[in-house]
Amino acid sequence: MINKELFDELSVRVKEIVTNNPAQHIEANIRALLSSTFTRLNLVTRDEFAAQSAVLAHTRARFEALEKQVAKLEQKAKHSD
DSSP, X not given: OOOHHHHXXXXXXXXXXXXXXXXXXXHHHXXXXXXXXXXXXXXXXXXXXXXXXXXXXXXXXXXXXHHHHHXXXXXXXXXXX
16 A cells, blocks of 8 residues: 555645745646655556566466466376376
8 A cells, every 4th residue: 555654745745836836837846746756656657567467477377387287297196106
């Protein structure tokens, strides 16, 4: 779960930006603040997520194939005893 303190800090800093800066600088400051906050959250890009999802799917398929292979070998070992 995302840390509540981080959002509380974010809220306070947004309020500071809105009250202490001229209107034309608010958007740039908020973007910078959000960018630094998201960096601290260790978020990943969609591309990174998609790549890791593909790796996981491949690994899962390989694991299932190996499970079947082990089951066959176990059956074979039972019948040869």
